[in-house]
Amino acid sequence: MERTGMKVYGIPNCDTVARARKYLNGRGVTYQFCDLRGEPGIDAETIARAYQVLGAATFNTRSPSWRSLDSAQQTALKEGRDFSAAVATPTVLKRPLVFADDQILNGFNAKVWDPLFTAH
Secondary structure, three states, X not given: OOOOOXXXXXXXXXXXXXXXXXXXXXXXXXXXXXXXXXXXXXXXXXXXXXXXXXHHHHEOOOOHHHHHOOHHHHHHHHOOOOOHHHHHOXXXXXXXXXXXXXXXXXXXXXXXXXXXXXXX
């Protein structure tokens, strides 16, 4: 299934990202994988686009990376005021972060993904 410019942001060794990629590959979905820890990583503009759709759910507030941020950084992220902490520490993002056509998703849930990524 061809998706125009679909991008999947994640970390290669993340179990959830691996399950999501296996799901997409198994359905023949074409996408570009972007390693959050690699080059170029993710920029504040991309995080802001995700935040516009997902709100504070853009971030994994249960992760050790989140807990490593100070309270001012956490508040700025939750309120969508400043995404620089997420650019510097992209593992605070809930993964995978998926931009597929006009959809922005994060996390992996096959029931949510099935209508979007299953050929009709």
